[in-house]
Amino acid sequence: MERILGIDPGSRVTGYGIIDTDQGQLQYVACGVVKTNPQFPFAHRLNEIFEGINEVVQVHSPVIAAVEDVFMASNPRSALKLGHARGAAVVAAMQNGLAVYDYSPRAVKQAVAGYGQAEKSQVQHMIKVLLGLSGVPSSDAADALAVAICHANQFHI
Amino acid sequence: MERILGIDPGSRVTGYGIIDTDQGQLQYVACGVVKTNPQFPFAHRLNEIFEGINEVVQVHSPVIAAVEDVFMASNPRSALKLGHARGAAVVAAMQNGLAVYDYSPRAVKQAVAGYGQAEKSQVQHMIKVLLGLSGVPSSDAADALAVAICHANQFHI
Numbered sequence: 626m627e628r629i630l631g632i633d634p635g636s637r638v639t640g641y642g643i644i645d646t647d648q649g650q651l652q653y654v655a656c657g658v659v660k661t662n663p664q665f666p667f668a669h670r671l672n673e674i675f676e677g678i679n680e681v682v683q684v685h686s687p688v689i690a691a692v693e694d695v696f697m698a699s700n701p702r703s704a705l706k707l708g709h710a711r712g713a714a715v716v717a718a719m720q721n722g723l724a725v726y727d728y729s730p731r732a733v734k735q736a737v738a739g740y741g742q743a744e745k746s747q748v749q750h751m752i753k754v755l756l757g758l759s760g761v762p763s764s765d766a767a768d769a770l771a772v773a774i775c776h777a778n779q780f781h782i
Numbered sequence: 783m784e785r786i787l788g789i790d791p792g793s794r795v796t797g798y799g800i801i802d803t804d805q806g807q808l809q810y811v812a813c814g815v816v817k818t819n820p821q822f823p824f825a826h827r828l829n830e831i832f833e834g835i836n837e838v839v840q841v842h843s844p845v846i847a848a849v850e851d852v853f854m855a856s857n858p859r860s861a862l863k864l865g866h867a868r869g870a871a872v873v874a875a876m877q878n879g880l881a882v883y884d885y886s887p888r889a890v891k892q893a894v895a896g897y898g899q900a901e902k903s904q905v906q907h908m909i910k911v912l913l914g915l916s917g918v919p920s921s922d923a924a925d926a927l928a929v930a931i932c933h934a935n936q937f938h939i
Contacts (some may be wrong), residue, residue: 633894634785639822649866653841666882667884668849668872668875668882668884669876671869671872671873671876672873672876672877675873675876675877692825695862695883697858697859697862699819701854702854702856704858704861704862704865705814705852705854705861705862705864705865705867707862707863707865708861708862708863708864708866708868708869709865709866709868709872710869711869712828712865712866712867712868712869712870712873713823713869713870713872713873715828715829715866715870716828716829716832716870716873716874718825719825719826719828719829719832720829720832720871725825727824727825753805
């Protein structure tokens with residue numbers, strides 16, 4: 626059994642999702658978001674991301690972090706901000722001794738919806754189905770669970 | 783008296799430089815670089831930056847971090863990597879309770895060489911002169927000291 630933390634980084638909202646995998650069986654553990662306060666200086670918000678992910682790791686004790694890559698086609702300023710946020714999240718995982726893996730948005734969508742250009746709502750729906758959830762998680766939390774599932778598929782664990 | 787840590791972030795080499803300022807008097811304390819191993823996965827290298835800056839802060843106890851911004855005109859992939867590195871450095875400063883300030887490369891060059899497009903060698907030379915050093919620091923360390931001086935000038939401290 627392995628516990629995987631999926632992270633969908635963002636400077637405003639960072640989604641996280643945790644699953645257990647055991648020989649191809651996926652089990653939902655938790656999901657949610659780390660929101661940062663846009664009123665605060667950017668350095669403060671990066672620290673909120675670090676501390677939010679740190680807390681999630683300490684509560685749920687995953688051993689692997691799967692982190693979605695930044696989609697480069699977005700505008701360069703946004704990509705740069707996202708790079709900062711992603712760096713903060715990755716360091717939080719590393720500081721807790723997790724093994725960190727990167728997945729492209731396309732690979733993540735492919736893994737859960739069978740199509741690299743799937744819409745957000747398709748991803749949300751498929752997460753509900755694949756993990757047998759009673760409701761649909763928020764888009765950011767669903768994306769994070771999708772990254773975790775992408776890792777599980779990749780390694781057939 | 784205030785002790786300022788200047789940081790010139792980079793995914794390969796992150797420069798740092800520490801100065802004390804007292805009513806406009808600048809005093810050199812330390813400078814150097816945090817090098818990351820290009821053989822290692824990127825997440826590991828971000829962690830090296832976090833830990834390197836963490837160590838510098840713990841040894842020298844600065845209260846302010848002045849961090850150079852990413853120059854957006856560079857190629858987008860490099861800017862994105864640099865964003866990650868900068869995020870890791872900023873979070874290390876924040877985790878140690880430092881106040882973090884951002885300065886553009888132009889403002890930094892203007893502060894030490896009086897010209898926003900100054901060459902690297904001019905910055906190195908001016909750092910030697912302004913801080914009364916016996917030798918010229920490496921380019922990354924000189925840039926980091928320049929960011930610290932930029933902050934001191936900005937706040938007339």
